[in-house]
Amino acid sequence: MSSSGQPQFRYTQTPSKVLHLRNLPWECTEEELVELCKPFGKIVNTKCNVGANHNQAFVEFAELNQAISMISYYASSSEPAQVRGKTVYIQYSNRQEIVNNKASGEVVGNVLLVTIEGVEAGDVSIEVIHLVFSAFGYVHKIATFEKAAGFQALIQYTDAATASEARNALDGRSIPRLYLLPEHVTSCHLRISFSAHTDLNIKFQSHRSRDFTNPYLPVNPSAIEGTLQPVLGPDGKMKEPESNVLLASIENMQYAVTVDVLHTVFSAFGTVQKIAIFEKNGGTQALIQYPDVTTATVAKEALEGHCIYDGGYCKLHLSYSRHTDLNVKAYSDKSRDYTVADTGILAAPQGSSVTIVSTGLQANPHVAGTFVSNVGMQQAFPNRQMPSWDPNKANYASMGGTFPGQPFGPSAGAPYPASAARPTASAGYVQASQQMPQYGIQPRPAAARGAPFIGHPPRYF
Protein backbone atom coordinates (compact mmCIF):
# COMPACT_ATOMS: atom_id res chain seq x y z
CA MET A 1 0.00 0.00 0.00
CA SER A 2 1.23 3.41 -0.84
CA SER A 3 1.84 5.85 1.94
CA SER A 4 -0.72 8.60 2.26
CA GLY A 5 -0.57 10.01 -1.18
CA GLN A 6 -0.17 13.61 -0.12
CA PRO A 7 3.45 14.67 -0.20
CA GLN A 8 5.73 13.91 -3.02
CA PHE A 9 8.48 13.38 -0.49
CA ARG A 10 9.47 10.08 0.83
CA TYR A 11 9.89 9.50 4.48
CA THR A 12 11.62 6.74 6.27
CA GLN A 13 9.00 6.69 8.94
CA THR A 14 5.36 6.07 8.79
CA PRO A 15 3.38 9.20 9.39
CA SER A 16 1.96 9.83 12.81
CA LYS A 17 -0.14 12.51 14.40
CA VAL A 18 2.74 12.73 16.82
CA LEU A 19 5.85 14.59 15.82
CA HIS A 20 9.20 14.25 17.45
CA LEU A 21 11.17 17.46 17.75
CA ARG A 22 14.87 17.54 18.51
CA ASN A 23 17.56 20.06 19.17
CA LEU A 24 15.18 22.27 21.03
CA PRO A 25 16.58 25.12 23.09
CA TRP A 26 16.99 24.64 26.80
CA GLU A 27 13.76 24.68 28.75
CA CYS A 28 11.71 25.03 25.67
CA THR A 29 8.22 25.84 26.80
CA GLU A 30 5.04 24.33 25.63
CA GLU A 31 4.00 27.72 24.32
CA GLU A 32 7.03 27.83 22.08
CA LEU A 33 6.18 24.42 20.73
CA VAL A 34 2.62 25.41 20.18
CA GLU A 35 3.67 28.60 18.43
CA LEU A 36 5.81 26.58 16.09
CA CYS A 37 3.28 23.89 15.33
CA LYS A 38 -0.13 25.45 15.51
CA PRO A 39 -0.05 26.95 12.02
CA PHE A 40 -0.40 23.39 10.78
CA GLY A 41 -3.28 22.24 12.88
CA LYS A 42 -4.82 21.77 16.24
CA ILE A 43 -2.45 20.58 18.90
CA VAL A 44 -4.10 18.22 21.32
CA ASN A 45 -1.12 17.23 23.39
CA THR A 46 2.53 17.95 23.94
CA LYS A 47 5.36 16.55 25.91
CA CYS A 48 8.29 18.79 26.60
CA ASN A 49 11.83 18.42 27.82
CA VAL A 50 12.29 14.75 27.14
CA GLY A 51 15.36 12.87 26.10
CA ALA A 52 18.73 12.66 27.73
CA ASN A 53 19.38 16.35 27.32
CA HIS A 54 15.82 17.42 27.81
CA ASN A 55 16.02 19.03 24.45
CA GLN A 56 13.39 17.00 22.74
CA ALA A 57 9.65 17.13 22.67
CA PHE A 58 6.60 15.59 21.18
CA VAL A 59 3.63 17.32 19.71
CA GLU A 60 0.42 15.56 18.87
CA PHE A 61 -1.94 16.98 16.31
CA ALA A 62 -5.63 16.30 16.21
CA GLU A 63 -5.37 14.98 12.68
CA LEU A 64 -2.77 12.99 10.89
CA ASN A 65 -2.85 15.26 7.87
CA GLN A 66 -1.94 18.20 10.08
CA ALA A 67 1.23 16.46 11.16
CA ILE A 68 1.91 15.53 7.57
CA SER A 69 1.46 19.12 6.48
CA MET A 70 4.02 20.29 8.98
CA ILE A 71 6.55 17.68 7.96
CA SER A 72 5.88 18.44 4.33
CA TYR A 73 6.22 22.13 4.82
CA TYR A 74 9.59 21.95 6.50
CA ALA A 75 10.77 19.29 4.10
CA SER A 76 10.40 21.73 1.28
CA SER A 77 11.02 24.98 3.09
CA SER A 78 14.26 26.81 2.75
CA GLU A 79 13.77 28.10 6.26
CA PRO A 80 14.21 25.40 8.84
CA ALA A 81 11.85 25.16 11.77
CA GLN A 82 13.25 27.28 14.55
CA VAL A 83 12.64 27.99 18.19
CA ARG A 84 14.47 30.97 19.59
CA GLY A 85 16.57 31.00 16.49
CA LYS A 86 17.69 27.44 16.97
CA THR A 87 17.01 24.98 14.21
CA VAL A 88 14.60 22.30 15.29
CA TYR A 89 14.58 18.93 13.63
CA ILE A 90 11.17 17.41 13.18
CA GLN A 91 10.08 13.95 12.19
CA TYR A 92 7.23 11.62 12.78
CA SER A 93 7.30 9.95 16.10
CA ASN A 94 7.43 6.22 16.13
CA ARG A 95 4.37 6.26 18.34
CA GLN A 96 0.89 7.11 17.28
CA GLU A 97 -0.10 9.10 20.29
CA ILE A 98 1.23 10.78 23.34
CA VAL A 99 0.13 8.64 26.20
CA ASN A 100 -0.22 9.24 29.85
CA ASN A 101 0.75 12.75 29.44
CA LYS A 102 -1.47 15.61 29.95
CA ALA A 103 -5.08 15.61 30.62
CA SER A 104 -7.10 18.26 28.91
CA GLY A 105 -6.16 20.58 31.73
CA GLU A 106 -2.66 20.73 30.40
CA VAL A 107 -3.67 22.25 27.15
CA VAL A 108 -2.61 25.80 27.60
CA GLY A 109 -5.12 28.57 27.68
CA ASN A 110 -5.54 31.98 29.20
CA VAL A 111 -7.78 30.73 31.97
CA LEU A 112 -6.40 28.76 34.88
CA LEU A 113 -8.29 26.27 36.94
CA VAL A 114 -6.88 26.47 40.42
CA THR A 115 -7.69 23.97 43.10
CA ILE A 116 -6.75 25.08 46.56
CA GLU A 117 -6.25 21.97 48.57
CA GLY A 118 -7.06 21.72 52.20
CA VAL A 119 -9.23 24.76 52.47
CA GLU A 120 -12.87 25.56 52.41
CA ALA A 121 -14.44 28.30 50.42
CA GLY A 122 -14.42 30.74 53.27
CA ASP A 123 -10.76 30.32 54.04
CA VAL A 124 -9.28 32.06 51.06
CA SER A 125 -10.84 35.27 49.89
CA ILE A 126 -11.03 36.35 46.31
CA GLU A 127 -8.84 39.29 47.25
CA VAL A 128 -6.08 36.98 48.31
CA ILE A 129 -6.39 34.96 45.15
CA HIS A 130 -6.36 38.13 43.15
CA LEU A 131 -3.29 39.36 44.92
CA VAL A 132 -1.37 36.16 44.42
CA PHE A 133 -2.22 35.77 40.76
CA SER A 134 -1.82 39.41 39.88
CA ALA A 135 1.90 38.96 40.38
CA PHE A 136 2.05 37.53 36.88
CA GLY A 137 -0.15 39.88 34.96
CA TYR A 138 -3.44 41.60 34.85
CA VAL A 139 -6.15 39.34 36.17
CA HIS A 140 -9.32 39.98 34.22
CA LYS A 141 -11.78 37.83 36.09
CA ILE A 142 -12.04 35.35 38.90
CA ALA A 143 -14.79 32.88 39.61
CA THR A 144 -14.64 30.61 42.62
CA PHE A 145 -16.73 27.62 43.50
CA GLU A 146 -16.71 24.54 45.62
CA LYS A 147 -16.56 21.09 44.14
CA ALA A 148 -15.78 17.62 45.14
CA ALA A 149 -12.19 18.40 44.29
CA GLY A 150 -12.29 21.18 46.85
CA PHE A 151 -12.25 24.91 46.65
CA GLN A 152 -11.54 26.00 43.12
CA ALA A 153 -11.06 29.18 41.23
CA LEU A 154 -11.01 30.07 37.57
CA ILE A 155 -8.58 32.86 36.90
CA GLN A 156 -8.62 34.64 33.61
CA TYR A 157 -5.59 36.32 32.15
CA THR A 158 -5.27 38.02 28.82
CA ASP A 159 -3.23 35.31 27.23
CA ALA A 160 -1.97 31.80 27.65
CA ALA A 161 1.60 32.90 28.11
CA THR A 162 0.73 34.84 31.22
CA ALA A 163 -1.41 32.02 32.50
CA SER A 164 1.41 29.58 31.91
CA GLU A 165 3.82 31.78 33.77
CA ALA A 166 1.51 31.86 36.72
CA ARG A 167 0.94 28.16 36.57
CA ASN A 168 4.61 27.33 36.32
CA ALA A 169 5.39 29.51 39.27
CA LEU A 170 2.53 28.52 41.51
CA ASP A 171 1.54 24.96 40.74
CA GLY A 172 2.22 22.80 43.74
CA ARG A 173 3.15 25.79 45.86
CA SER A 174 1.29 27.09 48.83
CA ILE A 175 -0.20 30.46 49.32
CA PRO A 176 2.29 32.08 51.64
CA ARG A 177 1.19 32.28 55.21
CA LEU A 178 1.95 35.93 55.03
CA TYR A 179 -1.06 36.32 52.85
CA LEU A 180 -3.38 35.31 55.59
CA LEU A 181 -5.26 32.13 55.82
CA PRO A 182 -7.06 31.35 58.97
CA GLU A 183 -5.27 29.59 61.79
CA HIS A 184 -6.84 26.25 61.14
CA VAL A 185 -5.54 26.03 57.62
CA THR A 186 -2.50 23.83 57.76
CA SER A 187 -1.81 23.57 54.08
CA CYS A 188 -3.22 25.14 51.01
CA HIS A 189 -1.36 23.75 48.07
CA LEU A 190 -2.35 25.09 44.72
CA ARG A 191 -3.07 22.64 41.95
CA ILE A 192 -3.22 24.48 38.72
CA SER A 193 -4.31 23.37 35.31
CA PHE A 194 -5.72 25.13 32.32
CA SER A 195 -9.39 25.61 31.82
CA ALA A 196 -10.87 25.19 28.41
CA HIS A 197 -12.52 28.55 28.82
CA THR A 198 -11.22 31.69 27.26
CA ASP A 199 -13.59 34.22 28.75
CA LEU A 200 -15.47 33.81 31.97
CA ASN A 201 -18.95 35.18 32.12
CA ILE A 202 -19.15 36.87 35.48
CA LYS A 203 -22.64 37.99 36.31
CA PHE A 204 -22.00 39.85 39.51
CA GLN A 205 -19.25 41.19 41.64
CA SER A 206 -19.55 39.07 44.71
CA HIS A 207 -17.59 37.30 47.34
CA ARG A 208 -17.08 34.45 44.95
CA SER A 209 -16.74 36.05 41.57
CA ARG A 210 -15.22 39.21 40.26
CA ASP A 211 -14.84 40.93 36.94
CA PHE A 212 -11.98 43.34 37.24
CA THR A 213 -12.54 44.63 33.76
CA ASN A 214 -15.97 45.94 34.53
CA PRO A 215 -16.32 48.05 37.63
CA TYR A 216 -19.94 48.75 36.81
CA LEU A 217 -20.99 45.16 36.94
CA PRO A 218 -23.76 44.95 39.48
CA VAL A 219 -22.89 43.77 42.90
CA ASN A 220 -24.66 40.65 43.93
CA PRO A 221 -27.13 41.60 46.64
CA SER A 222 -26.21 38.53 48.60
CA ALA A 223 -22.69 39.83 48.87
CA ILE A 224 -23.67 43.25 50.10
CA GLU A 225 -24.82 42.43 53.54
CA GLY A 226 -21.40 41.79 54.91
CA THR A 227 -21.66 42.35 58.57
CA LEU A 228 -19.10 44.63 60.07
CA GLN A 229 -16.99 41.91 61.42
CA PRO A 230 -13.36 42.33 62.29
CA VAL A 231 -10.89 40.45 60.18
CA LEU A 232 -7.33 39.47 60.79
CA GLY A 233 -4.51 41.07 58.93
CA PRO A 234 -1.44 39.29 57.64
CA ASP A 235 0.34 39.85 60.90
CA GLY A 236 -2.57 38.51 62.85
CA LYS A 237 -3.51 41.93 64.09
CA MET A 238 -7.02 43.16 63.84
CA LYS A 239 -7.83 45.20 60.82
CA GLU A 240 -10.59 47.70 60.75
CA PRO A 241 -14.01 46.30 59.96
CA GLU A 242 -15.22 46.73 56.44
CA SER A 243 -17.37 49.68 55.73
CA ASN A 244 -19.11 51.28 52.82
CA VAL A 245 -17.19 54.44 53.65
CA LEU A 246 -13.53 54.69 52.76
CA LEU A 247 -11.02 56.90 54.52
CA ALA A 248 -8.43 58.17 52.09
CA SER A 249 -5.16 59.72 53.16
CA ILE A 250 -3.51 61.63 50.41
CA GLU A 251 0.25 61.60 50.44
CA ASN A 252 2.56 63.89 48.54
CA MET A 253 -0.25 66.20 47.59
CA GLN A 254 1.52 68.41 45.11
CA TYR A 255 -1.65 69.16 43.24
CA ALA A 256 -4.99 70.18 44.57
CA VAL A 257 -7.30 67.29 45.23
CA THR A 258 -10.81 68.58 44.96
CA VAL A 259 -14.13 67.00 45.60
CA ASP A 260 -14.58 66.73 41.86
CA VAL A 261 -11.28 64.96 41.42
CA LEU A 262 -12.11 62.45 44.11
CA HIS A 263 -15.53 61.93 42.68
CA THR A 264 -14.05 61.17 39.32
CA VAL A 265 -11.53 58.74 40.71
CA PHE A 266 -13.84 56.87 43.00
CA SER A 267 -16.79 56.79 40.63
CA ALA A 268 -14.89 54.29 38.56
CA PHE A 269 -16.02 51.62 40.96
CA GLY A 270 -19.59 52.54 41.62
CA THR A 271 -21.87 55.27 42.69
CA VAL A 272 -20.24 57.72 45.03
CA GLN A 273 -22.83 59.03 47.43
CA LYS A 274 -20.93 61.51 49.51
CA ILE A 275 -17.47 62.98 49.84
CA ALA A 276 -15.89 64.98 52.59
CA ILE A 277 -12.37 66.41 52.58
CA PHE A 278 -10.63 67.53 55.73
CA GLU A 279 -7.22 68.17 57.19
CA LYS A 280 -5.78 65.94 59.83
CA ASN A 281 -2.31 65.92 61.36
CA GLY A 282 -1.10 68.28 58.70
CA GLY A 283 -2.23 65.98 55.92
CA THR A 284 -5.26 65.84 53.76
CA GLN A 285 -7.81 63.11 54.20
CA ALA A 286 -11.13 62.38 52.63
CA LEU A 287 -14.12 60.22 53.32
CA ILE A 288 -15.81 58.60 50.35
CA GLN A 289 -19.17 56.98 50.81
CA TYR A 290 -20.46 54.18 48.61
CA PRO A 291 -23.85 52.55 48.86
CA ASP A 292 -22.39 49.25 49.94
CA VAL A 293 -19.37 47.58 51.44
CA THR A 294 -18.57 45.54 48.38
CA THR A 295 -18.14 48.52 46.14
CA ALA A 296 -15.97 50.14 48.75
CA THR A 297 -13.90 46.99 49.00
CA VAL A 298 -13.38 46.84 45.29
CA ALA A 299 -12.39 50.50 45.20
CA LYS A 300 -10.12 50.12 48.18
CA GLU A 301 -8.29 47.20 46.75
CA ALA A 302 -7.94 48.77 43.36
CA LEU A 303 -6.80 52.18 44.48
CA GLU A 304 -4.72 51.50 47.53
CA GLY A 305 -1.20 52.76 47.11
CA HIS A 306 -1.83 54.31 43.74
CA CYS A 307 -1.47 57.88 42.70
CA ILE A 308 -4.03 60.24 41.33
CA TYR A 309 -1.43 61.97 39.25
CA ASP A 310 1.56 60.68 37.42
CA GLY A 311 4.90 61.03 39.08
CA GLY A 312 3.96 59.78 42.50
CA TYR A 313 1.76 62.74 43.31
CA CYS A 314 -1.30 62.47 45.47
CA LYS A 315 -0.80 58.90 46.48
CA LEU A 316 -3.82 57.29 48.04
CA HIS A 317 -3.87 55.26 51.19
CA LEU A 318 -7.21 53.74 51.94
CA SER A 319 -8.81 52.24 54.97
CA TYR A 320 -12.33 51.64 56.05
CA SER A 321 -13.99 54.40 57.95
CA ARG A 322 -16.03 53.75 61.04
CA HIS A 323 -18.74 55.85 59.46
CA THR A 324 -21.49 54.32 57.44
CA ASP A 325 -23.36 57.48 56.51
CA LEU A 326 -21.68 60.84 56.24
CA ASN A 327 -23.39 63.98 57.31
CA VAL A 328 -22.02 66.52 54.93
CA LYS A 329 -23.01 69.73 53.30
CA ALA A 330 -24.63 68.98 50.00
CA TYR A 331 -22.33 71.35 48.18
CA SER A 332 -19.22 73.02 49.43
CA ASP A 333 -15.63 73.14 48.35
CA LYS A 334 -14.81 70.43 50.88
CA SER A 335 -17.83 68.20 50.67
CA ARG A 336 -20.53 66.97 48.38
CA ASP A 337 -23.67 64.98 48.76
CA TYR A 338 -24.60 63.43 45.46
CA THR A 339 -27.71 61.83 46.84
CA VAL A 340 -29.60 65.06 47.23
CA ALA A 341 -31.78 65.92 44.33
CA ASP A 342 -30.40 69.17 43.04
CA THR A 343 -27.23 70.77 44.18
CA GLY A 344 -27.33 73.26 41.42
CA ILE A 345 -24.23 71.80 39.89
CA LEU A 346 -23.41 69.03 37.59
CA ALA A 347 -22.32 65.90 39.27
CA ALA A 348 -19.86 65.22 36.54
CA PRO A 349 -16.77 67.33 36.89
CA GLN A 350 -16.42 68.24 33.28
CA GLY A 351 -13.26 70.14 33.76
CA SER A 352 -11.25 67.79 35.83
CA SER A 353 -8.97 65.31 34.33
CA VAL A 354 -7.40 62.67 36.43
CA THR A 355 -5.11 59.91 35.51
CA ILE A 356 -4.38 57.10 37.84
CA VAL A 357 -1.02 55.63 37.26
CA SER A 358 1.01 53.09 38.94
CA THR A 359 3.29 54.13 41.69
CA GLY A 360 5.81 51.55 40.80
CA LEU A 361 6.92 51.22 44.40
CA GLN A 362 6.42 47.94 46.06
CA ALA A 363 7.98 45.81 48.64
CA ASN A 364 7.46 42.75 46.57
CA PRO A 365 8.14 43.35 42.92
CA HIS A 366 6.15 40.31 42.01
CA VAL A 367 3.11 41.85 43.48
CA ALA A 368 3.90 45.23 42.08
CA GLY A 369 0.91 47.44 41.98
CA THR A 370 -0.22 48.54 38.62
CA PHE A 371 -3.41 50.34 38.67
CA VAL A 372 -4.23 52.10 35.56
CA SER A 373 -7.38 53.82 34.80
CA ASN A 374 -7.76 57.06 33.10
CA VAL A 375 -10.85 58.68 34.25
CA GLY A 376 -10.25 61.98 32.61
CA MET A 377 -10.62 61.54 28.95
CA GLN A 378 -12.06 64.97 28.64
CA GLN A 379 -8.56 66.23 28.43
CA ALA A 380 -7.74 63.91 25.61
CA PHE A 381 -10.85 64.98 23.76
CA PRO A 382 -11.32 68.52 24.90
CA ASN A 383 -13.86 69.59 22.35
CA ARG A 384 -15.43 66.35 21.54
CA GLN A 385 -18.33 64.36 22.67
CA MET A 386 -17.09 61.62 24.89
CA PRO A 387 -17.61 58.16 23.56
CA SER A 388 -20.45 56.40 25.19
CA TRP A 389 -19.76 53.99 27.92
CA ASP A 390 -19.16 50.46 26.89
CA PRO A 391 -18.96 47.98 29.71
CA ASN A 392 -17.01 45.64 27.53
CA LYS A 393 -14.34 48.26 27.36
CA ALA A 394 -14.27 49.15 30.96
CA ASN A 395 -10.73 49.66 31.91
CA TYR A 396 -9.58 49.10 35.34
CA ALA A 397 -6.73 47.02 36.22
CA SER A 398 -5.77 46.49 39.74
CA MET A 399 -2.99 44.65 41.31
CA GLY A 400 -2.97 44.80 44.98
CA GLY A 401 0.06 46.72 45.99
CA THR A 402 -0.73 46.02 49.55
CA PHE A 403 -2.41 43.24 51.26
CA PRO A 404 -6.14 43.53 50.84
CA GLY A 405 -7.32 40.53 52.77
CA GLN A 406 -10.83 41.65 53.35
CA PRO A 407 -13.11 38.71 53.06
CA PHE A 408 -16.70 39.31 52.50
CA GLY A 409 -19.21 38.80 55.17
CA PRO A 410 -20.50 35.37 55.88
CA SER A 411 -24.03 36.02 54.84
CA ALA A 412 -23.91 35.27 51.18
CA GLY A 413 -24.99 31.93 49.92
CA ALA A 414 -23.78 30.40 46.75
CA PRO A 415 -25.27 32.54 44.05
CA TYR A 416 -24.47 30.19 41.26
CA PRO A 417 -25.02 26.57 40.58
CA ALA A 418 -22.06 24.41 41.23
CA SER A 419 -20.21 23.33 38.19
CA ALA A 420 -18.14 20.35 37.33
CA ALA A 421 -14.62 20.03 38.53
CA ARG A 422 -13.57 21.26 35.18
CA PRO A 423 -16.40 23.59 34.46
CA THR A 424 -17.85 23.34 31.08
CA ALA A 425 -19.64 25.78 28.93
CA SER A 426 -22.86 24.57 30.35
CA ALA A 427 -21.84 25.26 33.88
CA GLY A 428 -24.17 28.16 34.28
CA TYR A 429 -22.14 31.16 35.16
CA VAL A 430 -19.18 30.31 33.08
CA GLN A 431 -19.50 30.32 29.38
CA ALA A 432 -17.06 30.31 26.62
CA SER A 433 -16.94 33.75 25.20
CA GLN A 434 -18.26 34.69 21.88
CA GLN A 435 -16.22 37.78 21.84
CA MET A 436 -13.10 38.99 23.41
CA PRO A 437 -13.43 42.53 24.57
CA GLN A 438 -10.76 44.85 23.36
CA TYR A 439 -9.10 46.25 26.36
CA GLY A 440 -7.05 49.33 26.19
CA ILE A 441 -4.62 47.75 28.51
CA GLN A 442 -2.99 44.47 28.34
CA PRO A 443 -1.18 42.80 31.15
CA ARG A 444 2.17 44.30 30.82
CA PRO A 445 5.56 42.86 31.42
CA ALA A 446 7.27 43.98 34.55
CA ALA A 447 9.40 46.40 32.64
CA ALA A 448 6.36 48.18 31.33
CA ARG A 449 4.55 48.46 34.60
CA GLY A 450 3.92 51.95 35.66
CA ALA A 451 3.47 53.30 32.20
CA PRO A 452 0.66 55.80 32.02
CA PHE A 453 -2.44 54.60 30.45
CA ILE A 454 -5.30 56.24 28.68
CA GLY A 455 -8.54 54.51 29.28
CA HIS A 456 -12.18 55.14 28.98
CA PRO A 457 -14.14 57.65 30.90
CA PRO A 458 -16.26 56.60 33.78
CA ARG A 459 -19.95 56.95 33.76
CA TYR A 460 -21.22 59.65 35.99
CA PHE A 461 -24.18 58.95 38.11
Place this chain on the structure above:
DNA sequence: AGCACA
Protein backbone atom coordinates in the same frame (compact mmCIF):
# COMPACT_ATOMS: atom_id res chain seq x y z
C1' DA B 1 20.30 16.09 16.29
C1' DG B 2 17.71 10.78 16.73
C1' DC B 3 11.80 8.77 20.61
C1' DA B 4 8.82 9.46 26.35
C1' DC B 5 5.48 6.01 31.72
C1' DA B 6 6.97 9.95 35.82
